[in-house]
Structure formats: C-alpha cells, structure tokens
Amino acid sequence: MTDTVNHQVLLVEKPTGKLGPEHFKLSEGQIPEPKDGEALLRVRYISLDAANRAWMHGATYRAAVEANTVMAGGGIAEVVSSKSPALKPGDIVFGDTGWQNYAAVPAKHLNKMPSMEPMTHLLSVYGIAGLTAYFGLLDVGKPKAGETVVVSAAAGSVGSIVGQIAKIKGCRVIGIAGGKDKCDWLTGELGFDAAVDYKDGAVFKALKAAAPGGIDVYFDNVGGDILEACLAQMNLNGRIACCGAISQYDGAPSATGPRGVPGLIVVKRLIMQGFIVMDYMNQREKALADLQSWVAAGKLKVQEDVIDGLENTPQALIGLLAGENRGKRMVKV
Amino acid sequence: MTDTVNHQVLLVEKPTGKLGPEHFKLSEGQIPEPKDGEALLRVRYISLDAANRAWMHGATYRAAVEANTVMAGGGIAEVVSSKSPALKPGDIVFGDTGWQNYAAVPAKHLNKMPSMEPMTHLLSVYGIAGLTAYFGLLDVGKPKAGETVVVSAAAGSVGSIVGQIAKIKGCRVIGIAGGKDKCDWLTGELGFDAAVDYKDGAVFKALKAAAPGGIDVYFDNVGGDILEACLAQMNLNGRIACCGAISQYDGAPSATGPRGVPGLIVVKRLIMQGFIVMDYMNQREKALADLQSWVAAGKLKVQEDVIDGLENTPQALIGLLAGENRGKRMVKV
Structure with missing residues (x-):
C-alpha cells in the first residue's frame, strides 16, 4: 500500500429536488486503521444504483445517508489488512464501502467473493x-x-x-x-x-x-x-x-x-x-449456479457500463438517474 | 302462485356521480315462463352489496348492469316450477335474481341452498x-x-x-x-x-x-x-x-x-x-363447517339488517353506500 491519503466523495447536503453535482464534494481523509474485527479495504469498483438516491430520502431497508459524510454505496474491494480471522489480505469482498479509496469495515458486514475474471461480474450478473x-x-x-x-x-x-x-x-x-x-x-x-x-x-x-x-x-x-x-x-x-x-x-x-x-x-x-x-441470500448458491450456466451457454448476455475514476462517481449516479446507462453501471476506483 | 304481475325495480340510468332514487323506477312486468333448463323463482330476500354500485361503472368480475333493465343483484329464492332436472319446486337457491318478485334463471347459474332457519343466514354468515x-x-x-x-x-x-x-x-x-x-x-x-x-x-x-x-x-x-x-x-x-x-x-x-x-x-x-x-367456491364446505361451528359456540355473532319491501330496495342500497347499515343488509321481498 503506497497511498497516503484516502480520496473520498462526501454528500454535503441531502437533495430535496433533483440530484446535482452541488450535492457532492471531493475530499481527502486519512487511511483508516482497522479495529478488532474489521478489515481495511482498498475499493476496486463502486456500484451505482438508483437505490443510492432513495437512501437520501430517509430510511428504506437501510439507514438513511447523512449529510457531510462519505456517500454510502456498495462496492467490490480487496482486503489490505485484517483484524478478523474471517478475512486475510488479498481476499475479495462485497460490502458497503462508501465512495472512497479505503474503508475499514467489520468483517461480519462483508461478503467474501470468489476470485473471478472479469471482477466486474461480481457487481453485475453475479451481484x-x-x-x-x-x-x-x-x-x-x-x-x-x-x-x-x-x-x-x-x-x-x-x-x-x-x-x-x-x-x-x-x-x-x-x-x-x-x-x-x-x-x-x-x-x-x-x-x-x-x-x-x-x-x-x-x-x-x-x-x-x-x-x-x-x-x-x-x-x-x-x-x-x-x-x-x-x-x-x-x-x-x-x-x-x-x-x-x-x-x-x-x-x-x-x-x-x-x-x-x-x-x-x-x-x-x-x-x-x-x-x-x-431476504433471499440463503438461496444465493442455487441462483448463482443458474446464472453461471446461462452465461456459459450464451443465453444470458452481460452488459456493463464501467466509468473510470472516483471523482466521476457523482456524475455517474446523476446520469444513471437520468437513464443514460445501459446495463450495470459502476465506477472503477 | 297467486300473483299475476311481477313487481320490478329498473335501473333507468347509470349514475355518473352519487347514486340517488332518481336512478331507479318501480315497474311491473309479466311473470316469466321458464325455458328449458331454467327454473322460475320467487324471490325471498335480495342481498344489498357495495358491489352493486361498482357494477354500474362497467364490467368488473361480472358484466356491467345496463340502463332500463331490471337492476341486477343476488338473492335467495324459492323454486316455483322447474324445467331442469337439477331443481324441483320448493328448493331454495341463491343466484342473480335481480330486483324483482319473480325471475326465470338457468339452473346452472343457481346454487342450491340447504333449508335453514333463519333463511337470512344464507345471505349473511353462510352466504x-x-x-x-x-x-x-x-x-x-x-x-x-x-x-x-x-x-x-x-x-x-x-x-x-x-x-x-x-x-x-x-x-x-x-x-x-x-x-x-x-x-x-x-x-x-x-x-x-x-x-x-x-x-x-x-x-x-x-x-x-x-x-x-x-x-x-x-x-x-x-x-x-x-x-x-x-x-x-x-x-x-x-x-x-x-x-x-x-x-x-x-x-x-x-x-x-x-x-x-x-x-x-x-x-x-x-x-x-x-x-x-x-374463486374459492370449491372450498366452500370446509368454510361453512368452520363458520357453523363458530356460530354454534357463540364465538361468531351474526348481525343482519333486514328491510321490508321490494320498493325500498333503491333506498336500501343508497343508504348502504352511505354506511348506514350494521351487519348484512338485505331486503325481504
């Protein structure tokens, strides 16, 4: 790990009308130290979802996002260091990393993912x-x-x-x-x-x-x-x-x-x-097996829309809400 | 059968706003002759239901009611004469008799009912x-x-x-x-x-x-x-x-x-x-058995609101839509 700062995107204000770039701000924070039970993650891909916007209205199936904090969002990340026996450096996980380069997250809130090429499929068809x-x-x-x-x-x-x-x-x-x-x-x-x-x-x-x-x-x-x-x-x-x-x-x-x-x-x-x-996560294996077999057979085509750079995450979400994406939109950090 | 005329209530016009007495008219028709497969019914009790009003908007789960015809509605009736082997004089049936004293209805559209005291329960708790x-x-x-x-x-x-x-x-x-x-x-x-x-x-x-x-x-x-x-x-x-x-x-x-x-x-x-x-009529027997046992045990109280006279049917429906009834409203013909 050679980075010394943690680039972040903050939600500065909860929008009441249409979401715009003015609701976000780029910021730099420290790379966090994982506490007991946590893993330090380097974020690789951030998932953009219409639900990100819904979280700004208030509690949905998760807590509301708060103004002046790192914007919440799911992502695929690599474990850099771990204070949990459940994870080790190099593991690939999915979790609520937020819109930033590095995050320290309790291991119990992370899902370990198989290693896969391309890794982006973990956010699209297998995500x-x-x-x-x-x-x-x-x-x-x-x-x-x-x-x-x-x-x-x-x-x-x-x-x-x-x-x-x-x-x-x-x-x-x-x-x-x-x-x-x-x-x-x-x-x-x-x-x-x-x-x-x-x-x-x-x-x-x-x-x-x-x-x-x-x-x-x-x-x-x-x-x-x-x-x-x-x-x-x-x-x-x-x-x-x-x-x-x-x-x-x-x-x-x-x-x-x-x-x-x-x-x-x-x-x-x-x-x-x-x-x-x-609510269906206990039936996930069966679903993944079906999805994989359909992709392998060419019956299910995977469409991804990958945008480069953490700084482009706000615009990527704004554009998604305007319907400009085709297939799964994500940001490569 | 000593009656010579068939008293009827016609829907003269489909209401666009609130239902009122002006949408109905009393009339006299002939006592119909049953055709092959039909039974001639003497109507005993007419069921009043909010759905009667919905039928005036158009087709729901049944055909819309039409202006200048006898108002549609379910009722309990006694078979006077029958040209169907399925029914005989004296049988008690439930069906769409319309708001009138006598109706000729195909036997296949009628449900034969057990004889019961009071007969009104066939329209309320067992209806x-x-x-x-x-x-x-x-x-x-x-x-x-x-x-x-x-x-x-x-x-x-x-x-x-x-x-x-x-x-x-x-x-x-x-x-x-x-x-x-x-x-x-x-x-x-x-x-x-x-x-x-x-x-x-x-x-x-x-x-x-x-x-x-x-x-x-x-x-x-x-x-x-x-x-x-x-x-x-x-x-x-x-x-x-x-x-x-x-x-x-x-x-x-x-x-x-x-x-x-x-x-x-x-x-x-x-x-x-x-x-x-x-859609549940094939499971009716089980339901009736439960309902009867609850009524017999005093756990289920039956409330009926019986209004006398065919001529009062329009006002009975208008009042039901205004919420004036308690329990099952019906008209004794």
Missing part, C-alpha cells in the same frame, strides 16, 4: 443486480412458459437480466426503456420480443400494441405512470413484482399513487408484492 | 359475506396468532365477520368504521380490541394510537385515504387483502391512487392481493 432479477422474477413474478412478461427500466442492470431470464423461461418479453437506441438493443442484441420507448409518446397505447393479450407478469422498477399503464393491462391473476420506484426517487416524493389501486387489484385478482434481494 | 370474510382473511391475509389485524368497513357485512374470525385466530383486532355507535358496538358486542371512527378526524393518528406496533394484516374494503393510512403503518412482510373499494364506488372513479404504492410495498416487502370469493 445484487443479477440476484435481484433472478429472485424478483422467478420467486415473486412466477412466470410460466407462454406468459407475457413486461419489465420497466429494461435496459438497466436489473431489467436487462429480468428480460433475458424470462426469455429463457419461455415467456414473451416486452421491455420498457427510454430512447430508440436502448429499445433497438433490447429487441436486437438481447432478444426481447418487443420494446416500448417511454420517451416516444403514450406508454399505454404502445404497450397495448406490444402486448395485445395483456400482461401476466410485470416487473416494476419505476413506479409512477408506467406502473399505472401496466396495472390497467394486467390479466386475471397477474403478478406485479415491485422492485423499485426509480421515477419516485429523484425529486420530492410523489403526492399520489397509481390509479387502479385497489380497484383493479380486486377485480383482476392481482398480486402486487415487494421484495428485497437481501 | 357471500361470510365466505368473503373467511377466505379473504385466512387465505389472503394469512394472520398468525398475536399479529395485529385491521379491517375497514368493520361494521359492515364482511368486516364484522373478518374481525370476529381474526379474534378467533388469536389476533389483536382493530376495526375502522363510521360513527361512535358503530365503534362502540365493535369493541363491545363483537369483542374487537379497538375501533377507529373515520368520521372523527385523522384516521392516521387514531390508527397509530390503536396499533402502536404497526399492522400485520389489513383487510381493505374501502380503498382511498384509509388504504393510504394503513399502507403507511404496515409492518415488514405485511399482507393487504384487497376485497373492495367502497370509497371509490359511489361517484366518478378516483383520479389518483394511494401514496406509498409502490414505494412502501418494496421497502416493507408487502403483499397486496386482490381476491373474489367466487
């Missing part, structure tokens, strides 16, 4: 994104062959995997994404049956044309108007897997919810179910 | 109301002993049974109802642990005081603001059984849905599930 897609679609959405599956934020890290798994399971798959390029990529490279460009006019109509037989499973990453449009087109006994609400994250909380709740839920006997991937 | 409460609470809500169950429209036909079954299952039960009298009845006569009067100020606060440990199961009969208030107080892994949306029925459809959808559903891993009692 939270891949597992979220796997469990959310299969355990919550429960698609059957021949059914129609719709996924929003379909070109994103989770959505792009959801759609491909649904194809593997024999479903008809429609992705909702922003822009013609992303839509072409979904139907071309990823093999989706159809794509709806939400920036190109009315989602409701385009969805109706793409799914004339209605929707059996909707994997919702966005909430808001798109959830409303899907709700109205669900089939009897349809399932909505609620994974996130990107449309609600970057700004003030929405003053209303989607029309059709609860009316359409009753009439169509829908199940709308939220889930958090952390 | 749609009781079965809806039973399956919605137990199969969808899945309450465990010690959990907190909240039910809205708690003094109504379904809600009053939901709360009592939840007590039988060892839950802490809170009812939401309109007015002090109903609330006192819930906590006194029916043994609810607490009641919240939605006419007496902020439901959110009152609910928080009544359920300081949060809500595990919410049985939703009303939708709207009360659903929103409950959503915000659900515990992790809570279940919302969506039975109906009375607050949305009598007027124009709501322009918005409840806040917290989908955000709170994700963060709290909630399941929100709609159901229709008709």
Whole structure:
C-alpha cells in the first residue's frame, strides 16, 4: 500500500429536488486503521444504483445517508489488512464501502467473493443486480412458459437480466426503456420480443400494441405512470413484482399513487408484492449456479457500463438517474 | 302462485356521480315462463352489496348492469316450477335474481341452498359475506396468532365477520368504521380490541394510537385515504387483502391512487392481493363447517339488517353506500 491519503466523495447536503453535482464534494481523509474485527479495504469498483438516491430520502431497508459524510454505496474491494480471522489480505469482498479509496469495515458486514475474471461480474450478473432479477422474477413474478412478461427500466442492470431470464423461461418479453437506441438493443442484441420507448409518446397505447393479450407478469422498477399503464393491462391473476420506484426517487416524493389501486387489484385478482434481494441470500448458491450456466451457454448476455475514476462517481449516479446507462453501471476506483 | 304481475325495480340510468332514487323506477312486468333448463323463482330476500354500485361503472368480475333493465343483484329464492332436472319446486337457491318478485334463471347459474332457519343466514354468515370474510382473511391475509389485524368497513357485512374470525385466530383486532355507535358496538358486542371512527378526524393518528406496533394484516374494503393510512403503518412482510373499494364506488372513479404504492410495498416487502370469493367456491364446505361451528359456540355473532319491501330496495342500497347499515343488509321481498 503506497497511498497516503484516502480520496473520498462526501454528500454535503441531502437533495430535496433533483440530484446535482452541488450535492457532492471531493475530499481527502486519512487511511483508516482497522479495529478488532474489521478489515481495511482498498475499493476496486463502486456500484451505482438508483437505490443510492432513495437512501437520501430517509430510511428504506437501510439507514438513511447523512449529510457531510462519505456517500454510502456498495462496492467490490480487496482486503489490505485484517483484524478478523474471517478475512486475510488479498481476499475479495462485497460490502458497503462508501465512495472512497479505503474503508475499514467489520468483517461480519462483508461478503467474501470468489476470485473471478472479469471482477466486474461480481457487481453485475453475479451481484445484487443479477440476484435481484433472478429472485424478483422467478420467486415473486412466477412466470410460466407462454406468459407475457413486461419489465420497466429494461435496459438497466436489473431489467436487462429480468428480460433475458424470462426469455429463457419461455415467456414473451416486452421491455420498457427510454430512447430508440436502448429499445433497438433490447429487441436486437438481447432478444426481447418487443420494446416500448417511454420517451416516444403514450406508454399505454404502445404497450397495448406490444402486448395485445395483456400482461401476466410485470416487473416494476419505476413506479409512477408506467406502473399505472401496466396495472390497467394486467390479466386475471397477474403478478406485479415491485422492485423499485426509480421515477419516485429523484425529486420530492410523489403526492399520489397509481390509479387502479385497489380497484383493479380486486377485480383482476392481482398480486402486487415487494421484495428485497437481501431476504433471499440463503438461496444465493442455487441462483448463482443458474446464472453461471446461462452465461456459459450464451443465453444470458452481460452488459456493463464501467466509468473510470472516483471523482466521476457523482456524475455517474446523476446520469444513471437520468437513464443514460445501459446495463450495470459502476465506477472503477 | 297467486300473483299475476311481477313487481320490478329498473335501473333507468347509470349514475355518473352519487347514486340517488332518481336512478331507479318501480315497474311491473309479466311473470316469466321458464325455458328449458331454467327454473322460475320467487324471490325471498335480495342481498344489498357495495358491489352493486361498482357494477354500474362497467364490467368488473361480472358484466356491467345496463340502463332500463331490471337492476341486477343476488338473492335467495324459492323454486316455483322447474324445467331442469337439477331443481324441483320448493328448493331454495341463491343466484342473480335481480330486483324483482319473480325471475326465470338457468339452473346452472343457481346454487342450491340447504333449508335453514333463519333463511337470512344464507345471505349473511353462510352466504357471500361470510365466505368473503373467511377466505379473504385466512387465505389472503394469512394472520398468525398475536399479529395485529385491521379491517375497514368493520361494521359492515364482511368486516364484522373478518374481525370476529381474526379474534378467533388469536389476533389483536382493530376495526375502522363510521360513527361512535358503530365503534362502540365493535369493541363491545363483537369483542374487537379497538375501533377507529373515520368520521372523527385523522384516521392516521387514531390508527397509530390503536396499533402502536404497526399492522400485520389489513383487510381493505374501502380503498382511498384509509388504504393510504394503513399502507403507511404496515409492518415488514405485511399482507393487504384487497376485497373492495367502497370509497371509490359511489361517484366518478378516483383520479389518483394511494401514496406509498409502490414505494412502501418494496421497502416493507408487502403483499397486496386482490381476491373474489367466487374463486374459492370449491372450498366452500370446509368454510361453512368452520363458520357453523363458530356460530354454534357463540364465538361468531351474526348481525343482519333486514328491510321490508321490494320498493325500498333503491333506498336500501343508497343508504348502504352511505354506511348506514350494521351487519348484512338485505331486503325481504
């Protein structure tokens, strides 16, 4: 270890409206000394997720992030030194490292990762994104062959995997994404049956044309108007897997919810179910085995969007919230 | 059969706003001749349900009701004559008889009922109301002993049974109802642990005081603001059984849905599930056996609100939508 300072990105202020560069500040801190039970980590890749923004609103499934502290975020890191018997120098781990070069983290909050090339796959297909897609679609959405599956934020890290798994399971798959390029990529490279460009006019109509037989499973990453449009087109006994609400994250909380709740839920006997991937960690091995076999067989394509340099992390998140990424976005530190 | 005319109530116009007496008209028709496969019925009791109003908006789980026809509605009737081998004169049946003295209905659309005293129980605790409460609470809500169950429209036909079954299952039960009298009845006569009067100020606060440990199961009969208030107080892994949306029925459809959808559903891993009692009819015998044993043991009290005379059916429905009934409302023809 030759570094002498710890470059960091601080959240200086919690945004009330749209997130901007003014909410962050580059800073330098000391490289921390690990305490008993902790490991000192050198951060290699920082994961960018829409959830990062949600944490700024307040407690979600984790504590809220606080102003004037290092911005929270998951990352892949290498153990530099360890005061825990569970980890040794050179181990690769995943955990909440924060947006910085070095972090001292209790070993019990870290997940040891296999060594893998490329290492970035630990954040994409074999990381939270891949597992979220796997469990959310299969355990919550429960698609059957021949059914129609719709996924929003379909070109994103989770959505792009959801759609491909649904194809593997024999479903008809429609992705909702922003822009013609992303839509072409979904139907071309990823093999989706159809794509709806939400920036190109009315989602409701385009969805109706793409799914004339209605929707059996909707994997919702966005909430808001798109959830409303899907709700109205669900089939009897349809399932909505609620994974996130990107449309609600970057700004003030929405003053209303989607029309059709609860009316359409009753009439169509829908199940709308939220889930958090952390609840499935005891079933992780089975999921990873499936994901690996699909990647090896060429049925599941991995798309990553790697941005270089810790100093670019704020802009990388701002851009992600604006939908500029394709596949899993991360920053190489 | 000595009658020579068939007294009927027609829906003359589909209401766009609040339902009023002007939407109905008394009329006289002929006593119909049953065709092959049909039975001629003399209607004994007409069931009044919030769903009657929902049918006027359009197709729900059944076809929409049409203007200038006999108002649709379920009822208990006696077979006068039959052109079906499945039924014989004197049999008691439940079916969509409409608001009239006599109806000719295909036998395959009728459910033969046991003979019972009082016959009204076939519309309340052993009818749609009781079965809806039973399956919605137990199969969808899945309450465990010690959990907190909240039910809205708690003094109504379904809600009053939901709360009592939840007590039988060892839950802490809170009812939401309109007015002090109903609330006192819930906590006194029916043994609810607490009641919240939605006419007496902020439901959110009152609910928080009544359920300081949060809500595990919410049985939703009303939708709207009360659903929103409950959503915000659900515990992790809570279940919302969506039975109906009375607050949305009598007027124009709501322009918005409840806040917290989908955000709170994700963060709290909630399941929100709609159901229709008709889907459970193959499990009816087991439910009826349980309901009968609870009634016999005095654990489940049956409350009925019987109004006399076919001509009073419109006002009985209008009043039900305004929440004036306690327990199961029906009209004795």
